Amino acid sequence: MSYNFKETMSKPERLAPGHRMCAGCGGTIAVRNVLRGLHEGDKAVIGNATGCLEVSTFTYPYTAWEDSYIHNAFENAGATLSGVEGAYRALKKKGKLDETYKFITFGGDGGTYDIGLQSLSGAMERNQDMVYVCYDNGAYMNTGIQRSSATPMYADTTTTPVGSESNGKPQNRKDLAAIIAAHDVPYVAQTTFIKNFKDLHVKAEKAIYTPGAAFLNIMAPCPRGWRYNTPDIMEICRLGVETCYWPLFEVVEGKWILNYEPKKKLPIEDFLIKQGRFKHLFKKGNEYLLEEFQKEVDRRWDELMFRCSR
């Protein structure tokens, strides 16, 4: 699959404008660019866990989705699309359908890392022919910025508020991409919005056209939850990658592949300082929290390098 930027960008939009997501929302950027991975002429059924994306793109009687779309509930996007894919196989087998369909489901980190993990795990383990895309903004943003297991350590959320006895979320993030990779699925990748989006476009196409289950984890910043200047989203994503906070990698048939190694790893402060949710880390006396954060980023990066070296 060779990549042609102009061709990819000139594909018709499959998420129509006019939906009600916030200006600058990372979620819709993720969706529009994942859907560019679909070949023209191929049809798709899009699944969606409950969350901002669902309530803002399919508010009865309007839908922003050009393709068939199903929202069921919060915790079952994996199972729901399994059923849709099962129906596709059944109708094909019975000679009732000629067209080619692809199956892509979107969930936020709340619906994916937390409440939907069982349903996702089941769909991945059964190797359903579908792509599960997590747009990871690191908290339950739809209900008002509550912590999830994807929330980074020390983030100020409404259920891990910073206070005299609290430095924000006490725990580290769950490493979901590694958990899904451990399901032995044919394709797992992590990406975000970088440069001209080639990394995301290529991974989306691979995920969609790899037979069997695929998982994409996309860092999709939320301007409200992260409290940064909305137009800075691309800079935030770049810093996430350059600090090694959000590495770009793939796991293809069990083989870990690092897609990008910063020439000079930037200090984590560069990523954190732009976000209001980490403001307290930069108060005098809290230097040790930044050190702890850096230590965790380094530990995970080393772990990833080790996986990719095998």
Added chain:
Amino acid sequence: MAKRDRLSGNEAVAIALRQINPDVFPAFPITPSTEIPQYFASFVANGQVDTEFIPVESEHSSMSAAIGASSAGARSLTATSSCGLAYMWEELYIAASNRLPLALALVNRALSGPININCDHSDSMGARDAGWIQMYAENNQEAYDNMVQAYRISEHKDVRLPIMICQDGFITSHAVENIELLEDEEVKNFVGEYAPENYLLNPECPMAVGPYSITDYYMEAKRNQAEGMKHAVQVVKDVAKEFAALSGREYGLFEEYRLDDAETAVVMIGSVAGTTKDAIDKLRDQGEKVGLLKIRLYRPFPAEEIAKALSHVKAVAIMDRAEGYSNQGGPLGADVMAALYRARSQALAVNYVYGLGGRDVRVEDMEGVFATLKQIAADGDAGEMYRYLGVRE
């Protein structure tokens, strides 16, 4: 030509499903319904059906996948019991509000706790307001016959609602009885091809399912569901009539057993109706005018028809195999008493809670209920209207 056989209730339902040959069957095991997907998996393994069988990781996912499949345009179903049904609660409402004609083979079992694998109706009674059609069986034959009729009812264009085909855990699901099966071709022709109008995998017209619908539309959606339920009553009767022509076995909304001239009567659901019929035959031999009204269709609830059938009865015992914790009795009691009140019935009514967690009910127990009813009719006073049968106090 009908085929005679000896089958458990689970096997009978599994055979009905083989004959129907649905498109998608996601399933998760739970006692006592496990055998249904188990038998079915062997039909898949031996090429007797071309269904996509999806062995999911939970009941929440089996119902979620069934909803996905049904939305996609496939005839789909699942099977479960007890906690499995409780775990899919959220999804039951979604299936109904999406107007998906999927089926659920429910084998009734007590809800935990304490954990108990035996029969009562607490599982499906808890789901009575979920927007599903509910049909119950007394024995294996009825479970099979109801399953064969299920999709004709749920897929009817005036109904389009999910349907729960219920039978009593172990009592019918595992007990082997004589049964008459229809020929495969007869079932296939009776059920027909599924032809949904709107569905996800329609290449001509994409579709969006499961909208966010707030105050300006939610109520109309619910009202429309209620309209489907209203139509279901006539459809159940019409389908039963067609089924009778095919099988020779007649069904209605409920069964009346020696009720015509009865002075006292019992209203109940499920397998204990068989025990009650034995008690009635015995008492009739002694000259007692006793009868039974056995509910087949519980949702929608045929209230007017039930009140009419009981209009001549002096005293009635409504038997609930589930607690309602209203301090008034169980759900069937509440429904039947409301029906009697609306019909301005003069019948004295009491509500028994019985058979919880598989507690056995014997012929003598039901004779005792009729003796109590006789006394109530003689006294002209129902006394305590909320009673327990067969419990150690």
